[in-house]
Amino acid sequence: MDETRQTRGGEFLIESFIRVIGVSSIGFVGLIFLFLLREGIPFFFEVEPGNLLGTRWYPTFDLFGMLPLLLGSVLVTVIAMGIALPLGVATAIFVREVAPNWAREILKPLIEVLAGIPSVVLGFFGMTLIAPLVRETLGVPTGLTAFTGALILAYMALPTIISVAEDALDAVPKSYRDAGLAMGATQWQTIWRVVVPAARSGIVTAMMLGMGRAIGETMAVMMVTGNAARMPLALDSLFQPVRTMTATVAAEMGEVAQGSTHYRALFAIGIILFLLTFVINLAAASTIFKKRRRGGLR
Amino acid sequence: MSLPEEPKIRIQNVSYSYGGQPALSSVTLDVPANAISVFFGPAGGGKTTLLRLINRLNDLVEGTQMAGSILLDGQDLYAPEVNVTELRRRVGMVFALPLPLPGTVRENVLYGPQLAGVGDRTIQDEILMRSLTQAALWDEVKDRLDDPAVALSGGQQQRLCIARSLALEPQVLLLDEPTSGLDPISTAKVENSLFQLKENYTIIIVPHSVQQAARVADYAAFFLMGELIEHRPGNEIFVTPHHQRTEDYVTGRFG
Numbered sequence: 001m002d003e004t005r006q007t008r009g010g011e012f013l014i015e016s017f018i019r020v021i022g023v024s025s026i027g028f029v030g031l032i033f034l035f036l037l038r039e040g041i042p043f044f045f046e047v048e049p050g051n052l053l054g055t056r057w058y059p060t061f062d063l064f065g066m067l068p069l070l071l072g073s074v075l076v077t078v079i080a081m082g083i084a085l086p087l088g089v090a091t092a093i094f095v096r097e098v099a100p101n102w103a104r105e106i107l108k109p110l111i112e113v114l115a116g117i118p119s120v121v122l123g124f125f126g127m128t129l130i131a132p133l134v135r136e137t138l139g140v141p142t143g144l145t146a147f148t149g150a151l152i153l154a155y156m157a158l159p160t161i162i163s164v165a166e167d168a169l170d171a172v173p174k175s176y177r178d179a180g181l182a183m184g185a186t187q188w189q190t191i192w193r194v195v196v197p198a199a200r201s202g203i204v205t206a207m208m209l210g211m212g213r214a215i216g217e218t219m220a221v222m223m224v225t226g227n228a229a230r231m232p233l234a235l236d237s238l239f240q241p242v243r244t245m246t247a248t249v250a251a252e253m254g255e256v257a258q259g260s261t262h263y264r265a266l267f268a269i270g271i272i273l274f275l276l277t278f279v280i281n282l283a284a285a286s287t288i289f290k291k292r293r294r295g296g297l298r
Numbered sequence: 299m300s301l302p303e304e305p306k307i308r309i310q311n312v313s314y315s316y317g318g319q320p321a322l323s324s325v326t327l328d329v330p331a332n333a334i335s336v337f338f339g340p341a342g343g344g345k346t347t348l349l350r351l352i353n354r355l356n357d358l359v360e361g362t363q364m365a366g367s368i369l370l371d372g373q374d375l376y377a378p379e380v381n382v383t384e385l386r387r388r389v390g391m392v393f394a395l396p397l398p399l400p401g402t403v404r405e406n407v408l409y410g411p412q413l414a415g416v417g418d419r420t421i422q423d424e425i426l427m428r429s430l431t432q433a434a435l436w437d438e439v440k441d442r443l444d445d446p447a448v449a450l451s452g453g454q455q456q457r458l459c460i461a462r463s464l465a466l467e468p469q470v471l472l473l474d475e476p477t478s479g480l481d482p483i484s485t486a487k488v489e490n491s492l493f494q495l496k497e498n499y500t501i502i503i504v505p506h507s508v509q510q511a512a513r514v515a516d517y518a519a520f521f522l523m524g525e526l527i528e529h530r531p532g533n534e535i536f537v538t539p540h541h542q543r544t545e546d547y548v549t550g551r552f553g
Contacts, residue, residue: 118383179393179397179399181358182353182391183413193413
């Protein structure tokens, strides 16, 4: 009797402890968001919409056109995804479906290690190796371009995409592969027409997570994209410097007067970034939920 | 035992092991055409392994060794010149769990023919109707051909899987415990469609119970620990087993 009461007391303590931790971590995230809103929202009322949607970002002259930054981020992210997605999914397929067991045992931990490389190291790598390579092979004036940034970002998003897509393929029951093969499909047809469609929602999630990683990345992008806040609209803008939203915040936050319009502009950029990643994660989550609702398929 | 002159499948001295773990030891067995053969026995006897060897599904499993030969119409399945993909179209397989592929009922049935290059819509419709009818499913799904396959009931899904195999017009149909997840009514429907199918097909089934083995078997082979103990016509083996172990198993003394 005493013993059970003691256990119950212990249970109660532990449960409350876990609950406090859980609730407070949610609370902290909420507070961060509130802080971001408090510092950033006033900006949208201080600056007229024409200025905000302008094409020039010169905070010292009170020009806060956010389009070049937004488009810079979008350009670099989209190109990075265009490179990373096919590579990542193909690598996941190779690791899970094609490679022999011993190769898989080596490749999987290697890919995890890739994910752990600090972004500043990748930025350094991009500056000293990739940028000169881009400059010389493409004959452009500087190697610090949107394309260089996209290459580095693609490399950074790859481990995430590969791991998540590989898990998704792994979750496809072995019997699906048997069923495909038993119907006279070749191994490749089985992979492409049975296994990949069955893992589709997981692969979409991998894509979204990789994209979230790419759009929020700061350090490497700041080091290799050249940071010129210009509209990337011409055909060759891919091979010219751009500036992303994240790089802008990181570069300017240190020297801005606290409470100034410029200061709040940087927080406003933070809000926009937050909304972008939120939408991407929401899209990722909704594909997961859709899969659950449909049932059957794992 | 009285087997027809030319057996459809000759299994000769087949031994098989998974990474040193023996699963079959020198099994020799003839499977007659246009009849239902049953491989039965307790778990771990090697029935499923033998079934998977007949359409070479174990090719991609690493660390296995095989000895002996399997002949289909006198041709060695493991000869180097055999086209495995083409072989698997001649030898269809249905698995223990109903396994609809992503997509509609129609897509599921036509999956194999499309891989084989059948693109003509009229021919596709013919295949669809013929295989669903043969699997005793046509009347239930003829108005739901474009519904997702996962929306069918478990029994319907399993018959859909049989139809999917039949769509390729195989000569041999292998079924690995095809009714283990089904209720008695669905089981009876699947068994009835097998009785009709044996007119045109050679059927090998691993049943999920001795009762099912006795119901459907024209010929039955009893496997124990990777060895073939006894292989005789079904109406003999379940009534007057020759071996003590077979008798013990069919009368339920162990299982």
